[in-house]
Amino acid sequence: MTTATLVPECVPPPRSGASPRTARGYASGKDDYLRRLRKIEGQVRGLQKMIESDTWCPDVVTQVASATRALQEVAVGLLNDHLRHCVHDAARNSGTGGDAALAEVAATIRQVARL
Amino acid sequence: MTTATLVPECVPPPRSGASPRTARGYASGKDDYLRRLRKIEGQVRGLQKMIESDTWCPDVVTQVASATRALQEVAVGLLNDHLRHCVHDAARNSGTGGDAALAEVAATIRQVARL
Amino acid sequence: MTTATLVPECVPPPRSGASPRTARGYASGKDDYLRRLRKIEGQVRGLQKMIESDTWCPDVVTQVASATRALQEVAVGLLNDHLRHCVHDAARNSGTGGDAALAEVAATIRQVARL
Amino acid sequence: MTTATLVPECVPPPRSGASPRTARGYASGKDDYLRRLRKIEGQVRGLQKMIESDTWCPDVVTQVASATRALQEVAVGLLNDHLRHCVHDAARNSGTGGDAALAEVAATIRQVARL
Numbered sequence: 272m273t274t275a276t277l278v279p280e281c282v283p284p285p286r287s288g289a290s291p292r293t294a295r296g297y298a299s300g301k302d303d304y305l306r307r308l309r310k311i312e313g314q315v316r317g318l319q320k321m322i323e324s325d326t327w328c329p330d331v332v333t334q335v336a337s338a339t340r341a342l343q344e345v346a347v348g349l350l351n352d353h354l355r356h357c358v359h360d361a362a363r364n365s366g367t368g369g370d371a372a373l374a375e376v377a378a379t380i381r382q383v384a385r386l
Numbered sequence: 387m388t389t390a391t392l393v394p395e396c397v398p399p400p401r402s403g404a405s406p407r408t409a410r411g412y413a414s415g416k417d418d419y420l421r422r423l424r425k426i427e428g429q430v431r432g433l434q435k436m437i438e439s440d441t442w443c444p445d446v447v448t449q450v451a452s453a454t455r456a457l458q459e460v461a462v463g464l465l466n467d468h469l470r471h472c473v474h475d476a477a478r479n480s481g482t483g484g485d486a487a488l489a490e491v492a493a494t495i496r497q498v499a500r501l
Numbered sequence: 502m503t504t505a506t507l508v509p510e511c512v513p514p515p516r517s518g519a520s521p522r523t524a525r526g527y528a529s530g531k532d533d534y535l536r537r538l539r540k541i542e543g544q545v546r547g548l549q550k551m552i553e554s555d556t557w558c559p560d561v562v563t564q565v566a567s568a569t570r571a572l573q574e575v576a577v578g579l580l581n582d583h584l585r586h587c588v589h590d591a592a593r594n595s596g597t598g599g600d601a602a603l604a605e606v607a608a609t610i611r612q613v614a615r616l
Numbered sequence: 617m618t619t620a621t622l623v624p625e626c627v628p629p630p631r632s633g634a635s636p637r638t639a640r641g642y643a644s645g646k647d648d649y650l651r652r653l654r655k656i657e658g659q660v661r662g663l664q665k666m667i668e669s670d671t672w673c674p675d676v677v678t679q680v681a682s683a684t685r686a687l688q689e690v691a692v693g694l695l696n697d698h699l700r701h702c703v704h705d706a707a708r709n710s711g712t713g714g715d716a717a718l719a720e721v722a723a724t725i726r727q728v729a730r731l
Contacts, residue, residue: 345450492581562691
């Protein structure tokens with residue numbers, strides 16, 4: 272392994288580019304995230320059917336809460352995958368953009384904590 | 387209007403029936419809820435595209451947080467619609483199942499507060 | 502029962518007065534709320550001792566989460582006590598300030614849902 | 617600096633010991649955390665006075681929400697301080713207990729996200 276080919280994944284890519292920022296942080300669990308998101312999409316479609324058929328409000332809220340929790344689990348999973356790479360990258364590649372990476376992680380944690 | 391035709395909407399319908407429990411509590415805002423849920427469904431599909439194209443984790447989390455907030459707004463809206471009917475029904479039809487209705491509202495609020 | 506002596510507890514008192522707004526909504530459970538708040542106060546003092554003695558961060562966060570949950574339970578309890586009175590007042594005293602009361606309840610629910 | 621004197625702060629100390637687990641992760645911000653926690657303690661005492669003087673429920677809930685948010689900010693601050701040390705330690709001291717440290721961080725994030 273040569274240092275030159277290291278991709279310092281934890282360094283936030285620039286925002287200004289035309290193309291979206293990419294990373295391979297969750298590549299290993301990609302199928303699992305897609306499966307979970309498809310299930311959540313189905314839950315949101317189910318909510319529309321509940322509203323269309325005038326389902327009793329508290330029963331709808333219970334299903335909304337379930338979808339909300341599933342989304343929050345996805346967010347926390349992604350954040351943890353990201354941290355795993357941050358720490359590994361820091362171990363291999365100390366000093367490169369560590370502060371910017373941690374500032375971005377801090378902002379992401381605030382979103383997950385809903386502050 | 388005679389008392390006999392009153393539908394005490396705030397009294398929770400029985401759970402044991404074969405058909406789902408229905409209510410007309412949010413009927414007036416039905417189209418609005420459907421519109422918002424379709425938008426959330428689109429957000430969840432967008433999340434799948436982000437994962438498929440290896441989008442940078444914190445950017446995905448930002449979008450997950452946005453969908454979560456939109457769902458939470460739907461839950462709070464439904465809960466408030468429900469309460470409006472509870473209070474009106476209580477005013478018209480005092481003493482009918484009020485305690486069961488309030489116990490169900492309390493459980494629904496706990497879900498919205500994520501306790 | 503005479504309408505004249507009714508205290509429409511669910512109608513929000515005016516904010517402009519010099520004295521704080523009062524209500525008797527949670528009077529029956531007052532001692533219980535005080536007991537819970539004293540316990541939370543003790544938890545917050547315990548957190549200060551943890552910080553002073555350099556306790557391991559994740560262990561402090563666990564205790565912060567416990568105090569946060571206890572506070573959230575107090576908020577939900579107060580909200581439910583309030584609703585119980587709203588519904589009863591509406592039943593006794595239909596048409597008095599119901600909309601203002603429900604708008605205030607809606608704002609309170611948003612706080613509890615942290616939106 | 618020799619490896620022997622390194623304090624791998626991000627490696628969770630054992631739970632089994634008689635003494636509490638300690639760390640210096642937030643040492644620099646210790647006074648700030650203590651100041652914030654004393655303010656929260658004052659808020660919780662203020663809540664008791666509100667209950668004692670029968671303050672209008674929604675006004676109490678507003679103050680509870682404010683204290684809850686302040687506590688949540690403390691939790692997120694502590695978590696971020698902890699992560700900063702994790703990443704630095706990983707950079708200096710790769711391979712030591714990284715997985716245990718990250719598993720503990722993941723559990724802590726779940727608490728902050730209230731899952």
